[in-house]
Amino acid sequence: MDVCTFEKVGIRGTNIVVLGVEKKSVAKLQDERTVRKICALDDHVCMAFAGLTADARVVINRARVECQSHKLTVEDPVTVEYITRFIATLKQKYTQSNGRRPFGISALIVGFDDDGIPRLYQTDPSGTYHAWKANAIGRSAKTVREFLEKNYTEDAIASDNEAIKLAIKALLEVVQSGGKNIELAIIRRNQPLKMFSAKEVELYVTEIEKEKEEAEKKKSKKSV
């Protein structure tokens, strides 16, 4: 669902998974905290969605209940693939029921399984899901995906910092007015979800801009 939606990017690093989203401008009188973009489904899984907010709320609530139900029944946290399959099956049911319309959301689901392997999945309104190394959803997903295809290398995701910078660089390709419109969340192995503050994102953005300037200086020196 690419219409009218803001960019979301997900990257699977070696020891980290990163979710970056474009912050949409909030009305002056609106409480920004209530505008949720990245949602935790459990301690080790989180998702970002693009599309109808109300539909996402329903899907997220069902997924959260399923995560806890699974933990109580089987005494193990859900794997990322399990919860993705649950969400995808739910979405598919609504494409084949009378009197119902499909959920109008695409989702990026990231997390770590118990075996310590990082995962990134994408689902769409038809109910299909696929695993990705890096992906984007939203209005300009094609542009961001092209950037990721060029820049996602083993070196780029070798360290946590590099993976975070790659996510921010991908978003900066399409987000207007830079770093202050980017929200970031990461999950490291055996650690809970961490949301970055605006300051922390700005630090990364400044670092990226510095690296860009240095790369341009080198280029101009070479051409001289």
Place this chain on the structure above:
Amino acid sequence: MAATFFGEVVKAPCRAGTEDEEEEEEGRRETPEDREVRQQLARKREVRLLRRQTKTSLEVSLLEKYPCSKFIIAIGNNAVAFLSSFVMNSGVWEEVGCAKLWNEWCRTADTTHLSSTEAFCGFYHLKSNPSVFLCQCSCYVAEDQQYQWLEKVFGSCPRKNMQITILTCRHVTDYKTLESTGSLPSPFLKALKTQNFKDPACCPLLEQPNIVHDLPAAVLSYCQVWKIPAILYLCYTDVMKLDLITVEAFKPILSTRSLKGLVKNIPQSTEILKKLMTTNEIQSNIYT
């Protein structure tokens, strides 16, 4: 007429219905009330072309009053935003008049006092070259009003030595193709030109069986009939409201002869466009 079993001749009902026509005709005859209602409706739906300063109606058509060598028409809010940011900000344009019309699409029932925030249709010419005209039309011109609009703008005998460029948008679901709509690179540009337009288009031509609708189709048909060189640039997009990516899809037109010399500062225009987007952005919470 038919004969019954007993030998009597009776008037049989005619399944062809020819006998009922006389009764229907009586009903079809217009009463004075019908005529009055029809005239009132025609007055309400009249297209008026007003002079800028005096707000009085023009006696002759716009292009009969002012000579024109180049006419660029933007129909729809994305096309209007493109011309506002890239063309109107690159020169000094003077408003020469505007078209006032009312139809069921208008949000107000008041036909005489359409406010400035309503959809509008304005005509401008370049101060440094008054034969270059521009039309910004963000209102919907209904089928019955299109002919009036053409008459009031072009007149009944237009000059052939002008070039017309029309910019408009259409939803990508209207685009008929063998490819799946999911794989289409929307927004994308297609062109349709009249026989007398000899310059190349900056994008592929619109393929069959796709057709053009509404006012752009009326203008293009008019130009084809009167042998005026005209080209329509149609942007198929998945977002019909004012959208930055859709407006930027018109950028290839900047390099064509139609807009040559009219656009000066492209980076500044892009900034102006971004500002236009942010001021017009509706704070909708439906989508995230």
